[in-house]
Amino acid sequence: MLNLDRTVRLAINTAAMDWEASPAHGVYRKKLEREGVESGLTTSVVKYDENTAFAPHPHPHGEEIFVLDGVFEDEHGQYPKGSYFRNPPGSSHAPKSPQGCELFVKLNQFQQGDTAQVHIETAKQPWRPGLVDGLSVMPLHSFTTEHTALVRWQPGTHFQPHVHPGGEEIFVLDGVFEDEFGQYPKGTWLRSPPYSKHNPFSEQGCIIFVKTGYMG
Incomplete structure (x- = not known):
């Protein structure tokens, strides 16, 4: 295990x-x-x-x-x-x-x-505007509380602090993703437990694969 x-x-x-x-x-x-x-x-x-x-x-x-x-x-x-x-x-x-x-x-x-x-x-799919300037989202799959998407961060983009009741999983596809806990370059896999919270941003810009809401 x-x-x-x-x-x-x-x-x-x-x-x-x-x-x-x-x-x-x-x-x-x-x-x-x-x-x-x-x-x-x-x-x-x-x-x-x-x-x-x-x-x-x-x-x-x-x-x-x-x-x-x-x-x-x-x-x-x-x-x-x-x-x-x-x-x-x-x-x-x-x-x-x-x-x-x-x-x-x-x-x-x-x-x-x-x-x-x-x-x-995904190379043939459009990006949708995210919740803040500089953020774009490409939904991939949703079922009940589980949601999977690509998220693109333009350089210097900051998101608001938030909580993931059902947990969050990230794989960094390009660039450098960041939060108050550290910097995560391309190839980094992140898993955050249910009801964890963070304040994500990307000074360099990045693209991440994200799953939320699937952990009990």
Whole structure:
């Protein structure tokens, strides 16, 4: 078991972590949350070398992926950098990457009743104005209290202090995200517990992947 206590605030710079081999040749990962050796709740950064394939497998409790770099593929399509997709509980696929890729992956974390199949190429989607000047938002998925989005911060943007009753998770995709607790460069994974609060900003500008409202 790894980092499963969601009452603990975490900030992990994945760029400083070493890659670990997976059961599939040419596929590597950086483990962030893990319930079992090869099962259960999992959050990871995953790398596929060129011309790498993973054995066909099911996802009985769902899979959520954001493509960080390269092109990910399976029998259902191709997913270039910036793609966000959700394979619902009971789905299966045979993933591969002829070009190589890096992914942010969450397994077995769908809420009960969330069966939506989602595929969004964020590079082709519009940004919506955020709640303060300099902030833009791209909604990706919502179900009951859970909300997932990209948020873009122009340099010098400051947000108001706020609380996340259902917790918050962030992966920094570009630039440097900040709050009163520190600075978080590209590749940083943040997890803040339910009812945590902070005062976020970005002096340099950044783009972050954000999930809120999914922790009990």
